[in-house]
Amino acid sequence: MSKHPTIAEHLKASGVSRRNFVQLCGMLIATAPVGLSLTSKKSVLQVAAAIGKTKRPSVIWLHFQDCTGCTETLLRTSAPDVAHLILDVISLDYHETLMAASGAQAEAALRSAIAENEGKFVLVVEGSIPMKEDGNYMQLGSKPAVQVLREVAAKSAAVIAIGSCASWGGVPSADPNPTGAVGVDSIITDKPIVNLPGCPPNPYNLLGVVLEYVTMGKLPAMDDQGRPKFAYERVIHENCPRRAHFDAGRFATAFGDEGHRKGWCLYKLGCKGPVTHAACSTRHFNEIADCWPIGAGIPCVGCTEKDVVWKLGTFETVPIHLATPPDNYPPIYSAVGGVSIGAAALVGAVAGGLGGATYVYSQRFESSQEAGAERIEAGQDEKQLDKKSDRKEV
């Protein structure tokens, strides 16, 4: 086998069944039906073929101020094969939690990983980076985290900031932020950075971005906060499975009440779904349906959003903004009433008939007059009438 085998070669050598691999590709398509050129308008086999031809990407994973949750999300899949699969598809050349080495051996591993794949590896950063006190709140091998990041990132091809901590600071950056924790893009400015906020984010977000990059050679389309649109374009509220309850006005008003038990909308309990960009509504966790906060009856806290999760109160309701209201509302004045042909014809006929009859009879007044019908003139004196008759007789 070559030093840098393709993914298909490696899987075969590792004994991973093709069926499992194709299933993984299927899950990848489900992750991003649109927004990733890798999966867009492709069949499963096409995706499998594309990925299979790709050389295993080298991934270096750095941990800073993290809880390792983002690593866990990668590993906590329901089917153990999938976790292995992910680790077989990507070549995780340095990962402090997963690798066996520690201490000086770990440092050496990092140096050799960087040297072997310089300019080609994808740097995944987990955790925020402290900036106060010259960044000495966290050190990696006696070097401040910020320095490590700069050195490693300089040699990487692209940086993926996984988790809210790496994206914008996350938990450590919550008020009062004593360590001055910031996200990756506050430090690195000269490399393409993809932010994958979430606490933790869905692992398929990471997989989709990495494979898109190595297979198609480009990063997916991103929004103004550097988040890939295929996963972060919409808010939770838009695709929430409980949306029908929201629309019908069925809300849980207290934990454990009837509405809560029936699975009604959690908006009144402070769900931040309407203002949180993430794909959790459609992609749940651990490949189990409803395995996500709202599915479990817990209102969304908005973990991807810097302005939401540690800024708003847990039970504080959020305003719901609609940029353009849809058109399925009745207008202020609706059209009502109409004319039927039959009725119009009938009315016309009646009007015409009456008008015609009036005209005809009015004409007969004229002719009856000409024919000398009896009329009694007003003002004629009887004496005159008698005189007239006398004259006639005569």
Add this chain to the structure above:
Amino acid sequence: MSTASLSNRPFGATKPPAADTKPRWERAVPVYGVSVITPFFIALAGLAILSLFLTVYREVVGLGPASGMNDKFGWGIWKTFNVVVLTAWGSGAFAVGVVAWVFGRKRLFPLMRMALLTSMLAYACGLCLLGVDVGRPWNFYWVVLPWHWNLHSPMAEIAICMSVYASIPLFLENIPPILERLWHVNVNWQPAIERVEHGLHKFFPIIVAAAYLLPAMHQSSLGALMLLAGQRVHPLWQTPFLPLLYVGAATFMSFACVAGTTMLCCLVWKRAMDMEVLDEAARISAWTIFGWLAIRNLDLLFRGSLFSAFHFTRYAGIFWTETFLIGYGGWLLLQSLKNHKTQTMFVGYALCSLGGMLYRFSPTTLAYMPGPHAMYFPSAIEVLIALGFASIGIALFLVMVKLLAILPASNQEWRNMAAYYKARKPAISRNKYLGFFGHNELSLSDKRSH
């Protein structure tokens, strides 16, 4: 029903007058020698029966499928035409009656029976159709229970007043021709009939005063109805004077109805027309029309609404049509006084009737603007029912005018009729209901007492 003589010489005396002396309208004479069942009558009866079937349909399925009424136009032609327009056109008992009996224009007396009959039929048909139009007629009994009368409401006033008027004073006013006929049918009934007649004469002022007061009230309330619609009635019609203008319109319209119908009947059944009476009616109508036009237009002017008549809108079009029809009709009536042409008079009456109908109809429908995109047009069933009920009125009129003494004519005409029936006596005893005089034979000495 005698007119004031032009001289003191008794007219006609006790012997039949010379054949070539011009008669006047001295009494009402039934239309004789004409069958009741004519093609026109059959057509009317057919329409009437059709409308009765359609009425059953309306009662079963509801007002929606049977009419073109909708949420924005809650009133259809049954209310706005058959009640608002036709009862005004047929309010001759009120208008002609007031002029003749209150203002003492005796020349109009010969027209009274025509006025009374047309009014009775117009109101009866209108009220029956009103019963068809309302959605919950079983609650109509509240008309006679005063404790829930809403005196604010013009609708209450109309419902109560029209019902009372049609069922009591108007009905009683129409009884004399029936009693008269019964008096001639059987000698034995005459004492009883004369007692009833005597009673009616005694209470005549009380009944008739009500018969003039009540229509004044409800014809004006028909106008007050649309006051509540406020800005939704176009400013060319909406005015606080609407009740007054509605009564005025009813006045000249009903004159047109009574005089015009009488003229038409005389034409069709070849009766002589007494121009002294008709000229008087025409003169009164014409001056009522001009007075009415003056009030209406001055009101528009002083309220500052007249300008909208000069915009190119359909409302301005309707306004000018009304004004032209009414004004030109009135002018023709005046012309007919000068040129002595009955045609001019008839056309004048026809035009001002049409104009008056348009005026009374407009604020309820044509000039009623409940909102953009709302429109109303009667459905075919609605038109047929309206026509049918009007046909019932016309058909009944045709029957009554032949059965009873309604249409005015000369005393000579009465004698001609008597001679006609005398000659056909054997035939009449077989067809008693068509003949005027059953067992009794008319002679010049047919009065029993006096």
Add this chain to the structure above:
Amino acid sequence: MAITRRELITNIGKAGVPVAVAMTVGTQALQAEELTVPSEPLSLLYDASLCIGCKACESACNAANNTAPDISGDGLHQAPADLNVFTRNIIKLYKPADGSASSFVKRQCMQCFDPGCVAGCPFEALYKDKDDGIVHWDGSKCIGCRYCTIACPYSVPRFQWLGFNPVITKCELCSHRLAKGLKPGCTSVCPTSAVIFGKRSELLADAKRRIKNNPGRYYQDRVYGEVENGGTQALYLSRVPFEKLGLPEIGPANGPSSTLRWQKRIYSYFALPAVLYAGLVTMIRKNQKGHEQEAHEQEKETGLRAQL
């Protein structure tokens, strides 16, 4: 027609004086009479700027009043185009074609202080409660004349066009729920509290407070219903002009009571009609005497029975 003045006045006096006295007393009572305002009017305050058009109030209203939803549009979805016999409140959208600010509006009965429907209803089938001011419909007195649909300036009462036992439907502020201590259906479910329920005095104060705390947010800094149409119990706040939302600008002095004041005055205690009646009877009696005399003379001359 020579009636002597003495006769006319005597006759009128006999019948008319007591009546005229009644009329004077009546007129005085009328002048003192003002619009009776309910003792504790209950209100809805609807802030159109908070409404998101979720239509939860429409479904809740149907549920509260036990009415089937109106699916007459496509036979599947509840999407009435306007108020009707199934729909006592409705959300409409004002969306101008030029793209300027749009707004939702919730339309239901305004529970006016001077209701046109109550003024027009002939037999008091529509009546306004003296305490909470809710306008109710009583089927036992309604004749189905539909005058209320014409008299209401907001086009609220809706008639049932199908069936042989039609009713008039309109929002009655869920008075059956109020009796149980609940709130009206619509206000119970509004997610943004765009529509709230309470005493009119309190809601009016709340509305004014909102205007004060948010200068420039509301149209003309005005609460619709405070004085419009004589005052209504359904109050509105909006960002866009009220007329655009279908709420007509009716001045406070143009309510039904003032429109029909002459109707009421003329028929008050039937005084004026009674006086007129007395006058008519007098004049007719005079004319009748002359007429009957002439008729009898003619009868003698012609031998034909008089037609009187």
